[in-house]
Amino acid sequence: MDLNEPYSPTTPRPPGTTVTMKTVLYLFTTFVIAQLVGAVLYGLYLHRKMDKVEGEMNLREDLLFLRRLQKCLKPQEADTTLLDCSAILNMFQDLQNRTSKVPQENYIGRLAGKEEKPTASIHLAGFKDSSQPVSVLQWTEALYAPSDDTISHQGGKLKVTRGGRYYVYAQVTFCEKPRSHAPFNVYIYLHLPSERDQLLLKGMRTSGHSDVIGSLQSVHLGRVVELQEGHTIFINVTDSSKVNYDHGNTYFGMFELSKKSL
Structure with a gap:
């Protein structure tokens, strides 16, 4: 090799080759991404399709069981069928036994305190x-009014x-006395x-100046x-002799507030 020979650098690649490689790489990447997205979407479609098919199969099995049960319950068809x-009757009896245990389980749950207790009330x-x-003031049980053992009344x-x-x-409700100015x-x-007894509520009604004997007024508290x-x-x-005890005029009651209503 002649040392005096001038050095010539490597011939550069044509610009068209670099652009072609980038284009191919871009198309390949796009194709791979599209394949992945398509695979994911197809997998979701298959999953939903399988769930739908499974539900239809379960429904068909239930309908088939009901048809078999119907045939077995008919004496004229039970003798000719190969079922x-x-x-089948034992399976149906087992289902009945399971459903009949539901109220008992709910009762056990109430005893264990898992279910909310019914609210108490009295009127x-x-x-x-x-x-x-x-x-x-004295009270008696009203007609068609609720009452239970949680709230009792005496005296x-x-x-x-x-x-x-x-x-x-x-x-x-009380009767006004003519020309009486004392509040009730x-x-x-x-x-x-x-x-010592604690005052919870107080209501007041000032008597009017009516001269009509037996005029009624009411005080409501809650x-x-x-x-x-x-x-x-x-x-x-203040004066129990004024109280009017006609039906629906004077009443007393209470009811327990459930947690849902608070």
């Missing part, structure tokens, strides 16, 4: 026990055996053992209270 009617009507004024007092939040309400007050008290087991509630008024 194992004893096995009482005013009851005139004596012609003499009384310190506590004009309501007593709860289960603590919770209750809505207490009452309406007292209604009080709802909470009786606590070994403690609120939510937090009660504990053994708490009792009662009502008294």
